Amino acid sequence: MPSAKTFALANLKGGCGKSTLALNLAAGLAQRGSVALLDADPQGALQHWSQWAAGDVSAGMEVHAGSTVERLDELASRFDYVVVDCPPSVDMNITGRFLKRVDQALIPVLPSPLDLWASSSASQAIDKARGSNPGLKAWLLLNQVEDKSALSRAMSQVLGQMPLPILQSTVKRRAVFRLAMLEGKSVYQLGPRARDAVQEIESILQEVL
Protein backbone atom coordinates (compact mmCIF):
# COMPACT_ATOMS: atom_id res chain seq x y z
CA MET A 1 0.00 0.00 0.00
CA PRO A 2 1.61 3.29 -1.05
CA SER A 3 2.40 5.49 1.88
CA ALA A 4 4.53 8.21 0.32
CA LYS A 5 3.38 11.63 -0.71
CA THR A 6 3.54 11.54 -4.50
CA PHE A 7 4.00 14.41 -6.92
CA ALA A 8 4.03 14.54 -10.70
CA LEU A 9 5.63 17.34 -12.68
CA ALA A 10 3.39 17.17 -15.69
CA ASN A 11 2.63 19.13 -18.82
CA LEU A 12 2.44 17.85 -22.35
CA LYS A 13 3.98 21.14 -23.36
CA GLY A 14 7.69 20.54 -23.73
CA GLY A 15 10.46 22.57 -22.17
CA CYS A 16 8.40 24.25 -19.43
CA GLY A 17 10.69 23.13 -16.61
CA LYS A 18 9.31 19.76 -15.50
CA SER A 19 12.71 18.11 -15.12
CA THR A 20 14.43 21.15 -13.60
CA LEU A 21 11.69 21.59 -11.02
CA ALA A 22 11.31 17.86 -10.36
CA LEU A 23 14.93 17.52 -9.42
CA ASN A 24 15.11 20.63 -7.28
CA LEU A 25 11.82 19.92 -5.52
CA ALA A 26 13.08 16.40 -4.86
CA ALA A 27 16.26 17.86 -3.40
CA GLY A 28 14.17 20.06 -1.14
CA LEU A 29 12.05 17.12 -0.06
CA ALA A 30 15.24 15.17 0.67
CA GLN A 31 15.77 17.57 3.57
CA ARG A 32 12.48 16.40 5.03
CA GLY A 33 12.58 12.66 4.39
CA SER A 34 13.59 9.98 1.91
CA VAL A 35 12.85 10.77 -1.75
CA ALA A 36 12.67 8.80 -4.96
CA LEU A 37 12.89 10.88 -8.11
CA LEU A 38 11.24 8.84 -10.85
CA ASP A 39 12.33 9.71 -14.36
CA ALA A 40 9.33 8.65 -16.42
CA ASP A 41 10.52 10.46 -19.52
CA PRO A 42 12.09 8.27 -22.22
CA GLN A 43 14.37 11.25 -22.93
CA GLY A 44 16.03 10.27 -19.66
CA ALA A 45 17.25 13.76 -18.74
CA LEU A 46 17.27 13.09 -15.01
CA GLN A 47 18.91 9.72 -15.38
CA HIS A 48 21.60 11.41 -17.37
CA TRP A 49 21.90 14.06 -14.68
CA SER A 50 22.18 11.48 -11.91
CA GLN A 51 24.88 9.56 -13.76
CA TRP A 52 26.73 12.81 -14.28
CA ALA A 53 26.19 13.72 -10.64
CA ALA A 54 27.46 10.32 -9.52
CA GLY A 55 27.89 10.58 -5.74
CA ASP A 56 26.75 14.18 -5.56
CA VAL A 57 23.00 13.52 -5.62
CA SER A 58 21.52 14.81 -2.37
CA ALA A 59 21.70 12.42 0.55
CA GLY A 60 18.31 10.82 1.04
CA MET A 61 17.41 10.99 -2.63
CA GLU A 62 17.53 8.23 -5.23
CA VAL A 63 16.93 8.61 -8.95
CA HIS A 64 15.02 5.81 -10.65
CA ALA A 65 13.77 5.25 -14.18
CA GLY A 66 10.39 3.85 -15.10
CA SER A 67 7.14 4.76 -16.69
CA THR A 68 4.67 2.41 -15.02
CA VAL A 69 2.41 3.03 -12.05
CA GLU A 70 3.66 -0.28 -10.62
CA ARG A 71 7.08 1.31 -10.39
CA LEU A 72 5.55 4.32 -8.69
CA ASP A 73 3.70 2.12 -6.20
CA GLU A 74 6.83 0.18 -5.44
CA LEU A 75 8.82 3.36 -4.75
CA ALA A 76 5.94 4.82 -2.77
CA SER A 77 6.09 1.84 -0.44
CA ARG A 78 9.76 2.48 0.35
CA PHE A 79 10.19 6.26 0.38
CA ASP A 80 8.56 9.20 2.14
CA TYR A 81 8.16 11.16 -1.10
CA VAL A 82 8.12 10.27 -4.77
CA VAL A 83 8.53 12.94 -7.43
CA VAL A 84 7.73 11.89 -11.00
CA ASP A 85 9.23 13.74 -13.96
CA CYS A 86 6.67 13.14 -16.72
CA PRO A 87 7.44 13.26 -20.44
CA PRO A 88 6.06 15.93 -22.73
CA SER A 89 4.88 13.38 -25.24
CA VAL A 90 1.39 11.91 -25.41
CA ASP A 91 2.86 8.61 -26.59
CA MET A 92 1.65 5.70 -24.49
CA ASN A 93 -0.18 8.20 -22.28
CA ILE A 94 2.48 7.96 -19.58
CA THR A 95 1.45 11.28 -18.07
CA GLY A 96 -2.22 10.30 -17.98
CA ARG A 97 -1.41 7.12 -16.08
CA PHE A 98 0.60 8.94 -13.45
CA LEU A 99 -2.03 11.63 -13.03
CA LYS A 100 -4.47 8.89 -12.13
CA ARG A 101 -2.17 7.77 -9.34
CA VAL A 102 -0.31 10.68 -7.73
CA ASP A 103 -1.50 12.91 -4.90
CA GLN A 104 -0.51 16.16 -6.53
CA ALA A 105 0.30 17.44 -10.00
CA LEU A 106 2.43 20.50 -10.55
CA ILE A 107 2.12 21.95 -14.01
CA PRO A 108 4.94 24.30 -14.90
CA VAL A 109 3.93 27.06 -17.28
CA LEU A 110 6.23 29.54 -18.97
CA PRO A 111 5.14 33.17 -19.20
CA SER A 112 4.29 32.93 -22.87
CA PRO A 113 1.00 32.70 -24.80
CA LEU A 114 1.98 29.32 -26.25
CA ASP A 115 2.20 27.95 -22.75
CA LEU A 116 -0.98 29.67 -21.68
CA TRP A 117 -2.85 28.01 -24.52
CA ALA A 118 -1.36 24.63 -23.68
CA SER A 119 -2.46 25.00 -20.07
CA SER A 120 -6.06 24.49 -21.21
CA SER A 121 -5.25 20.98 -22.33
CA ALA A 122 -3.38 20.39 -19.08
CA SER A 123 -6.56 21.35 -17.30
CA GLN A 124 -8.53 18.85 -19.37
CA ALA A 125 -5.99 16.12 -18.57
CA ILE A 126 -6.44 16.84 -14.86
CA ASP A 127 -10.23 16.68 -15.16
CA LYS A 128 -9.95 13.35 -16.92
CA ALA A 129 -7.57 11.95 -14.31
CA ARG A 130 -9.91 13.03 -11.52
CA GLY A 131 -12.46 10.60 -12.94
CA SER A 132 -10.48 7.82 -11.31
CA ASN A 133 -8.35 9.89 -8.91
CA PRO A 134 -10.87 12.28 -7.36
CA GLY A 135 -8.44 13.46 -4.68
CA LEU A 136 -5.87 14.68 -7.20
CA LYS A 137 -4.64 18.16 -6.35
CA ALA A 138 -3.27 20.16 -9.24
CA TRP A 139 -1.58 23.52 -9.57
CA LEU A 140 -0.16 25.64 -12.28
CA LEU A 141 3.33 26.87 -11.48
CA LEU A 142 4.76 29.84 -13.30
CA ASN A 143 8.38 29.14 -14.20
CA GLN A 144 11.12 31.22 -15.77
CA VAL A 145 9.48 34.46 -14.75
CA GLU A 146 11.29 37.56 -15.91
CA ASP A 147 11.05 40.30 -13.33
CA LYS A 148 10.95 43.20 -15.67
CA SER A 149 8.69 41.67 -18.27
CA ALA A 150 5.17 43.07 -18.53
CA LEU A 151 4.17 39.83 -20.22
CA SER A 152 5.38 37.77 -17.25
CA ARG A 153 3.23 39.90 -14.95
CA ALA A 154 0.22 39.72 -17.22
CA MET A 155 0.61 35.95 -17.54
CA SER A 156 0.63 35.64 -13.78
CA GLN A 157 -2.66 37.56 -13.58
CA VAL A 158 -4.33 35.65 -16.37
CA LEU A 159 -3.21 32.24 -15.12
CA GLY A 160 -4.78 33.21 -11.82
CA GLN A 161 -8.14 33.15 -13.57
CA MET A 162 -7.72 29.75 -15.20
CA PRO A 163 -9.76 26.74 -14.00
CA LEU A 164 -6.73 25.22 -12.28
CA PRO A 165 -5.38 27.11 -9.28
CA ILE A 166 -1.96 28.68 -9.56
CA LEU A 167 0.66 28.51 -6.83
CA GLN A 168 1.47 31.84 -5.23
CA SER A 169 5.12 30.87 -5.47
CA THR A 170 6.78 31.42 -8.80
CA VAL A 171 10.21 30.55 -10.11
CA LYS A 172 12.35 33.12 -11.83
CA ARG A 173 14.58 32.50 -14.77
CA ARG A 174 17.93 32.00 -13.09
CA ALA A 175 21.24 30.82 -14.40
CA VAL A 176 21.80 28.77 -11.23
CA PHE A 177 19.05 26.35 -12.25
CA ARG A 178 21.07 25.55 -15.36
CA LEU A 179 24.44 25.66 -13.62
CA ALA A 180 23.28 23.19 -11.01
CA MET A 181 22.54 20.68 -13.77
CA LEU A 182 25.99 21.16 -15.22
CA GLU A 183 27.58 20.64 -11.85
CA GLY A 184 25.56 17.48 -11.26
CA LYS A 185 23.82 19.09 -8.32
CA SER A 186 20.58 20.67 -7.21
CA VAL A 187 20.38 24.34 -6.30
CA TYR A 188 20.52 23.25 -2.65
CA GLN A 189 24.13 22.25 -3.13
CA LEU A 190 25.32 25.40 -4.84
CA GLY A 191 25.82 27.50 -1.74
CA PRO A 192 25.12 31.22 -1.36
CA ARG A 193 24.87 31.95 -5.08
CA ALA A 194 21.72 29.81 -5.25
CA ARG A 195 20.13 31.17 -2.08
CA ASP A 196 17.25 32.88 -3.91
CA ALA A 197 16.60 29.83 -6.06
CA VAL A 198 16.47 27.62 -2.97
CA GLN A 199 14.06 30.08 -1.39
CA GLU A 200 11.74 29.74 -4.39
CA ILE A 201 11.78 25.94 -4.20
CA GLU A 202 11.19 26.06 -0.45
CA SER A 203 8.27 28.39 -0.96
CA ILE A 204 6.68 25.92 -3.39
CA LEU A 205 7.17 23.08 -0.93
CA GLN A 206 5.58 25.09 1.86
CA GLU A 207 2.53 25.60 -0.32
CA VAL A 208 2.08 22.00 -1.37
CA LEU A 209 3.05 20.10 1.78
Added chain:
Amino acid sequence: MSKNTLQDKLKASIQSPAATRPRTTRTAAAKTASESKPVEAVAPAPAPAAKPAKPAEPKKIYLNDDRVWPD
Protein backbone atom coordinates in the same frame (compact mmCIF):
# COMPACT_ATOMS: atom_id res chain seq x y z
CA MET B 1 1.03 48.41 -24.28
CA SER B 2 -0.66 48.79 -20.90
CA LYS B 3 -0.83 45.89 -18.47
CA ASN B 4 -4.57 45.62 -18.90
CA THR B 5 -4.33 45.46 -22.64
CA LEU B 6 -1.78 42.66 -22.35
CA GLN B 7 -3.97 40.79 -19.90
CA ASP B 8 -7.06 41.30 -22.04
CA LYS B 9 -5.27 40.12 -25.10
CA LEU B 10 -3.93 37.03 -23.33
CA LYS B 11 -7.40 36.22 -22.03
CA ALA B 12 -8.97 36.69 -25.42
CA SER B 13 -6.27 34.58 -27.03
CA ILE B 14 -7.32 31.54 -25.00
CA GLN B 15 -10.61 31.46 -26.89
CA SER B 16 -10.79 30.70 -30.56
CA PRO B 17 -8.45 33.30 -32.04
CA ALA B 18 -10.58 33.73 -35.14
CA ALA B 19 -13.59 34.66 -33.06
CA THR B 20 -11.97 37.01 -30.60
CA ARG B 21 -8.74 38.47 -31.91
CA PRO B 22 -9.22 42.21 -32.17
CA ARG B 23 -9.30 43.08 -35.82
CA THR B 24 -9.01 46.82 -35.61
CA THR B 25 -5.65 48.20 -36.50
CA ARG B 26 -4.83 51.03 -34.17
CA THR B 27 -3.79 54.28 -35.72
CA ALA B 28 -0.36 55.68 -35.02
CA ALA B 29 -2.02 58.41 -32.96
CA ALA B 30 -3.54 55.81 -30.63
CA LYS B 31 -0.17 54.35 -29.77
CA THR B 32 1.63 55.49 -26.68
CA ALA B 33 4.92 57.29 -27.05
CA SER B 34 6.85 54.28 -25.80
CA GLU B 35 5.29 52.13 -28.48
CA SER B 36 5.98 54.51 -31.27
CA LYS B 37 9.27 53.06 -32.29
CA PRO B 38 11.01 53.86 -35.50
CA VAL B 39 9.62 51.75 -38.28
CA GLU B 40 12.99 50.07 -38.73
CA ALA B 41 12.83 48.66 -35.21
CA VAL B 42 9.64 46.71 -35.81
CA ALA B 43 9.59 46.22 -39.54
CA PRO B 44 9.64 42.57 -40.59
CA ALA B 45 12.81 41.31 -42.21
CA PRO B 46 12.86 42.11 -45.87
CA ALA B 47 11.59 39.35 -48.07
CA PRO B 48 14.39 37.22 -49.45
CA ALA B 49 15.42 38.06 -52.95
CA ALA B 50 13.48 36.15 -55.55
CA LYS B 51 15.08 32.86 -56.45
CA PRO B 52 16.90 32.85 -59.74
CA ALA B 53 14.98 30.92 -62.34
CA LYS B 54 18.00 28.68 -62.94
CA PRO B 55 20.77 27.86 -60.50
CA ALA B 56 24.13 29.20 -61.54
CA GLU B 57 25.92 25.94 -60.83
CA PRO B 58 25.00 22.37 -61.63
CA LYS B 59 22.94 20.73 -58.93
CA LYS B 60 24.24 17.75 -57.03
CA ILE B 61 21.84 14.85 -56.98
CA TYR B 62 22.19 12.49 -54.08
CA LEU B 63 21.37 8.82 -54.32
CA ASN B 64 17.96 7.90 -52.90
CA ASP B 65 17.11 11.50 -52.34
CA ASP B 66 15.29 13.67 -54.75
CA ARG B 67 16.20 16.81 -52.89
CA VAL B 68 19.00 18.94 -54.20
CA TRP B 69 21.52 19.97 -51.59
CA PRO B 70 23.66 23.05 -51.77
CA ASP B 71 27.40 22.65 -51.36
